Amino acid sequence: MKYYMVWYPTMIMGLLMLLSPRTEAADPIVLSVDGHARMPVVVSENATGATRSLATTLADYLGRLSGATFEIVSGGDTGIMLGQLHDFASTPADIRFETGSLHREDYVLRSTPEALWLIGADQLGVQHAVWDLLYRLGYRQFFPGAAWEVIPPPRDLSLAVDIHESPDFHARRIWYNWGRGFGYNIETLRDWSARNRVAQGFKLNSGHAYGAILSANRAAFEANPDYYALVKGERKDIGGDTKFCVGNPGLRQLVVDHAVRQFRATPGLDSISMDPSDGANWCDAECPLCAQIGNGSVSDRVLLLANEVAAAINDPANELEGRKYVGIYAYNRHSPPPSIEVNPNVIVSATTAFLTGGYSLEQVMTGWAQRGAILGVYDYFTVVAWDWNLPRRARTSRLNQMAQNIRTYHEYGARFYDAESGDAWGPYGLGFLIAARTMWDIGEADRVDEIRTDFLERAFGPAREPMAHFYHLITEDQTRRGSADLIGRMYRHLEQARKAAKDDDAVRRRIDDLILYTRYAEMFETQAAAIGDAKPRLRDAMLKHAYRMRETSMVHVYGVWARMIGQRAAHEKDHPLMDNRPFTEEDFLVILANGIAANQPVELDFETVSFSTELVPATPLKLPGVGGGNHPPLAQDRQNYYLWVEQAPTVLNFQVKVDRRWDLRPHRMSLFSPQAVDIEAVAESGIVRPDGKLYEVPLATPYDGLHRLQVIDGGDVTFVTFPEGMAVSVPCDLDTTGIGNHFRGEWTMYCYVPKGTRVFAGWAQRVADWAPRISGLLKDGDGNVLLDFAQAEDGWFSVPVPEGQDGRLWKFEKTHGIRQLVTVPPYLARSSGELLLPREVIEKELKNEPAEN
Numbered sequence: 001m002k003y004y005m006v007w008y009p010t011m012i013m014g015l016l017m018l019l020s021p022r023t024e025a026a027d028p029i030v031l032s033v034d035g036h037a038r039m040p041v042v043v044s045e046n047a048t049g050a051t052r053s054l055a056t057t058l059a060d061y062l063g064r065l066s067g068a069t070f071e072i073v074s075g076g077d078t079g080i081m082l083g084q085l086h087d088f089a090s091t092p093a094d095i096r097f098e099t100g101s102l103h104r105e106d107y108v109l110r111s112t113p114e115a116l117w118l119i120g121a122d123q124l125g126v127q128h129a130v131w132d133l134l135y136r137l138g139y140r141q142f143f144p145g146a147a148w149e150v151i152p153p154p155r156d157l158s159l160a161v162d163i164h165e166s167p168d169f170h171a172r173r174i175w176y177n178w179g180r181g182f183g184y185n186i187e188t189l190r191d192w193s194a195r196n197r198v199a200q201g202f203k204l205n206s207g208h209a210y211g212a213i214l215s216a217n218r219a220a221f222e223a224n225p226d227y228y229a230l231v232k233g234e235r236k237d238i239g240g241d242t243k244f245c246v247g248n249p250g251l252r253q254l255v256v257d258h259a260v261r262q263f264r265a266t267p268g269l270d271s272i273s274m275d276p277s278d279g280a281n282w283c284d285a286e287c288p289l290c291a292q293i294g295n296g297s298v299s300d301r302v303l304l305l306a307n308e309v310a311a312a313i314n315d316p317a318n319e320l321e322g323r324k325y326v327g328i329y330a331y332n333r334h335s336p337p338p339s340i341e342v343n344p345n346v347i348v349s350a351t352t353a354f355l356t357g358g359y360s361l362e363q364v365m366t367g368w369a370q371r372g373a374i375l376g377v378y379d380y381f382t383v384v385a386w387d388w389n390l391p392r393r394a395r396t397s398r399l400n401q402m403a404q405n406i407r408t409y410h411e412y413g414a415r416f417y418d419a420e421s422g423d424a425w426g427p428y429g430l431g432f433l434i435a436a437r438t439m440w441d442i443g444e445a446d447r448v449d450e451i452r453t454d455f456l457e458r459a460f461g462p463a464r465e466p467m468a469h470f471y472h473l474i475t476e477d478q479t480r481r482g483s484a485d486l487i488g489r490m491y492r493h494l495e496q497a498r499k500a501a502k503d504d505d506a507v508r509r510r511i512d513d514l515i516l517y518t519r520y521a522e523m524f525e526t527q528a529a530a531i532g533d534a535k536p537r538l539r540d541a542m543l544k545h546a547y548r549m550r551e552t553s554m555v556h557v558y559g560v561w562a563r564m565i566g567q568r569a570a571h572e573k574d575h576p577l578m579d580n581r582p583f584t585e586e587d588f589l590v591i592l593a594n595g596i597a598a599n600q601p602v603e604l605d606f607e608t609v610s611f612s613t614e615l616v617p618a619t620p621l622k623l624p625g626v627g628g629g630n631h632p633p634l635a636q637d638r639q640n641y642y643l644w645v646e647q648a649p650t651v652l653n654f655q656v657k658v659d660r661r662w663d664l665r666p667h668r669m670s671l672f673s674p675q676a677v678d679i680e681a682v683a684e685s686g687i688v689r690p691d692g693k694l695y696e697v698p699l700a701t702p703y704d705g706l707h708r709l710q711v712i713d714g715g716d717v718t719f720v721t722f723p724e725g726m727a728v729s730v731p732c733d734l735d736t737t738g739i740g741n742h743f744r745g746e747w748t749m750y751c752y753v754p755k756g757t758r759v760f761a762g763w764a765q766r767v768a769d770w771a772p773r774i775s776g777l778l779k780d781g782d783g784n785v786l787l788d789f790a791q792a793e794d795g796w797f798s799v800p801v802p803e804g805q806d807g808r809l810w811k812f813e814k815t816h817g818i819r820q821l822v823t824v825p826p827y828l829a830r831s832s833g834e835l836l837l838p839r840e841v842i843e844k845e846l847k848n849e850p851a852e853n
Contacts, residue, residue, distance in 0.1 A: 026110070027113050028158060028159065028160035029160070031080070031157035032062070032067075032068040037062070037071070039079040040071040041055045041072045042072075042074075042075070042076045042077075042080060043082055044074065044088060047074070047083055048123065050123050051082065051083050051087070051123070051126055054082065054130050058118075059072050065137055065151060065152065068154075078115050082118045083118075083126060084125070095110070095119055097125075102201075102202050104202065105120075105201035106125050107120040107132070107164075109129055109133060109136075111161050111162065118133060125201075127194060129165075131194065136159060137157055140455075142458075143192065144185060144188035145551070145553055150506075167197070167440045168410055168415075170204075170415050171201065171416045171417065171418075172417045172440065173198065173418050174193070174421050174432055174435065176556065177559065178559035181562070184550060185551075196436040202271075203270045205270075205271045205273040206273045206275050206328055206329055206347065206376070208273075208275050208278050209277075210242060211277050228243075228244065229243035229244060229281060230283045231283070231284060240279070242277055243276060243277065243281050244305070245283055246290060246301040247287060247289025247292060247301070248289055252308050255308075256312045259326075269324070272325075273326070273327045273328065274327070275328040280333065282333060293340075297334075298334045299333075299338040300340055301334075302334040303342060306328050306343070306346045307342070307343040307346060310324075310343040310344075311343060323345065325347050327349065329348070329350070330364050332354050332355075332664075335354070335355040335357065335364050336356065337370070337371060338371055341372050342373040348368045350375065350414070351377075356665055375416075376417065377417050380395070381422075381428065381435065382396060382421050384559035384563050388769060389422065389426065389555045389559075390427065391427045391473075391490070394428055397427065397475050398431075399434055402434065402435060403445035403448050406435060406439060407445040410442045419435065422556030423553050423555070425552075426555060427474055427517070430452065431475070433451070434451050434452075456471070460511070462501055463501040463504075463511060465500070466497040467497050470493035473486070473493065474486075480795075481602070482765075482795020482796060483522075483525040483794060484795065485795060485796075487521055487525070488596065488598075490521075498512075498592070512583070513549075513554050515588055517552070517555060518591075519591050520554070522595060522599065526542075527539040529794070531773065543577050545579075547577060548583070549583070565577075604796060609824075611825045611840075612838045615706050615827065615836040615837060615839070616706070617727050617837075618752060619833070620842055623752070623832040625833065626809055626831060627831035629750060630830060631747060631830065632745050633719070635718055635720075635741065636741035637714070637715050637741040638711070638713075638738030638741065639711045639741075640708055640709070640710050640730075641708070641711075641722075641729070642707070642836050643722070644728075644836060645701060645707055645726075649700065650700070651699070652699050654696070654698075655697075656688050656697050656719065656721070657692060657718075658688050658689065659717045659719075660690035660691065661716045662715035662716060665715075667711075668711075669684065669685045669699065669712075670683070670709070671683040671701055672707060672709075672710065673705070673708075682702065682703065684699075685699060690716040725833075727835070728834050729835055730827065732751075734826075736826075743818045743819070746816055747815050749829060749830055750828065750829055750831070750832065751812070751827065752808075752810075753805065753808055753810050754807065755806045755807040756806060757806045757824060758801055759799070759801065759823055760778075760786070761798035761821075762819055762826075763795070763818070763819070764794060764797050764817055764818065764819055765794040765818050766818070771816075772817070773790075773817070774789045774794060774817035775789050775815065775816045776789050776812055776814050777814065777815075778799065778811070778813075780802060780810055786802075789817070810824075
């Protein structure tokens with residue numbers, strides 16, 4: 001809980017008060033008047049070098065904020081008192097801090113008529129106190145780098161404050177995956193983290209550790225090969241994902257001894273990781289030792305080893321100073337909750353992806369907590385290979401949802417937060433900023449709008465209105481947009497903002513950073529859609545531009561390079577794509593002009609039509625007997641099919657084969673009927689394994705008519721052969737769950753265009769950035785090609801319905817990518833005999849059918 005009051009005599013007092021809620025009154029203190037300091041910065045005569053350095057920083061920034069010169073003095077009891085409690089002979093009597101490694105970041109800001117106290121529980125608390133004070137006086141470091149530091153014009157400084165701060169998460173880290181290989185962003189990220197209180201006062205180690213343990217004890221492993229996991233009848237080192245035979249007492253003792261040595265060698269170490277290496281390769285079921293651990297699960301094995309290490313490093317006999325902890329993840333094979341109790345010194349960080357066993361994140365966290373775990377969270381703010389730093393792609397784009405997620409994790413019991421991220425402040429910087437404040441104080445989740453407003457006002461000033469539109473577009477806007485539509489709008493907002501900024505160089509520089517980012521996004525999308533010889537040429541041009549703009553921190557350039565052309569290329573001196581030329585004013589004008597001309601916003605020329613899910617066979621329409629279609633051959637993760645059962649009760653026999661991709665969750669097929677009185681499946685099966693073998697899956701139903709078959713395979717690829725003659729249709733509306741993975745591979749299917757339809761419209765996009773670009777033909781009922789998707793871009797498409805082609809079956813032929821229909825019934829089938837349509841469509845078509853003579 002945080003209690004504070006703060007007062008600002010400034011023109012933007014109202015906005016700042018929203019960001020600093022009032023509680024009880026505090027004594028005001030005046031720091032400067034008319035460019036003259038009213039008091040010095042005071043440190044103890046015995047102050048550490050770190051405290052003196054912070055005093056210099058504080059005096060410098062107070063001077064910039066006020067136009068005054070603030071002296072730094074040693075000793076005294078009036079002034080801006082900076083340090084720890086033990087630095088001063090006399091401090092306000094009620095300032096107290098909890099002891100222990102989890103409270104190093106706590107601090108107090110208190111104003112009295114004679115002094116302003118900045119007191120930290122530890123050195124890190126003192127640092128937080130300095131930057132919090134400056135924040136309250138209007139200072140901001142929004143993104144890393146000098147361009148995104150905001151210092152208001154000099155003014156008189158005074159405030160009233162009385163707060164005792166303690167972070168809601170004991171450790172908070174936003175770090176860059178793929179490292180920081182080009183080097184320019186190491187210091188800028190460190191400074192941003194310090195100025196926004198993103199820190200690990202308690203250093204939680206929980207990364208994959210088995211490899212390091214093996215390397216440090218290789219001789220013991222070579223002498224005892226039974227320490228290795230039993231995999232396919234062998235025990236050996238198999239490389240990066242080697243596992244241990246945790247059931248072996250000798251192995252556990254070796255690891256315990258290793259951990260104790262680590263703590264003795266590094267007395268200040270707070271924790272040690274006992275998380276396994278990544279991947280699989282755990283002991284097979286034939287290992288008698290591991291089968292006896294708990295319920296035999298991988299989670300129980302991981303925890304047993306962590307528990308024994310935690311007990312040893314806190315055993316008084318080992319004479320280690322202070323309480324020590326073990327960190328592990330709840331991840332991959334060891335994400336399901338264990339059956340054994342967790343040692344109170346084991347911290348378990350649940351990952352927000354790669355969970356196995358069919359558990360949700362909530363179930364994983366609450367399940368481990370019920371076994372006594374101290375909880376943390378390992379989150380994925382942005383991963384280059386997932387989102388490529390493109391607008392709207394990463395979860396940090398959804399500002400309110402991200403902040404609410406952080407609060408929810410805290411409510412589940414998490415007190416440590418680790419966020420895998422990237423140097424991608426162009427699309428995700430505002431999300432990182434809001435995350436930083438919410439990880440310190442979960443109450444900030446309710447003030448996302450105020451934080452965003454503060455950012456727009458301070459960072460963009462006269463250009464705040466067009467920049468508000470820009471950031472809404474790349475964060476909270478949910479409108480479906482193709483890449484050219486989205487990027488075209490981004491360019492136009494930036495052009496308006498640049499004009500509004502006029503001669504404000506600081507604001508113009510921030511806008512220019514985002515212009516360079518938008519150009520990166522445009523070039524990435526262009527090369528991703530390219531084919532043939534053009535693709536590598538356009539890719540290289542994009543990589544060259546990205547490298548040239550790298551020091552803006554708008555794009556995680558090292559990560560993009562490493563993923564696209566390899567880490568070796570990223571470390572090659574004088575690589576031909578390493579362009580170090582600075583951008584000129586002419587460059588920005590050309591980028592804007594060309595970007596606006598090449599990317600036109602799309603205004604939809606059609607209205608979407610809603611259709612029900614009350615489906616019936618299309619046979620009453622007496623459609624021509626067309627066929628020869630095929631379902632998408634690589635359906636993955638979560639798929640839904642609509643089926644028609646002619647007569648019940650019956651048993652539907654499906655032939656199913658699953659090829660392994662991830663094997664993260666149990667495979668499940670569930671059959672639902674709208675006639676059931678509850679929402680539970682009428683039949684369910686989990687017998688299929690991702691082993692490439694053919695299984696017969698019988699699902700019984702007491703109902704005839706419409707059913708929905710749901711397939712969940714955890715990211716594997718599922719091939720379903722349906723009973724002969726069954727009507728089977730694939731939904732393709734805008735809300736279809738898992739639609740991207742459902743449409744992998746080349747497919748051919750038919751849809752129905754009702755009578756009176758004037759425009760055939762929908763959404764087309766590739767399944768993923770790595771997948772083939774969209775392609776295939778749209779043909780009308782006579783086989784005429786109306787649209788060649790190979791010549792189109794991802795996004796909205798629409799074609800006029802030719803005369804006489806309504807009331808007909810249209811065909812998507814040899815198609816790659818997603819198709820979602822919005823003006824015709826969104827259901828696809830391999831043949832006219834398999835097609836299911838909404839009942840209201842059938843009834844309307846039959847009602848308007850002329851009577852037969």
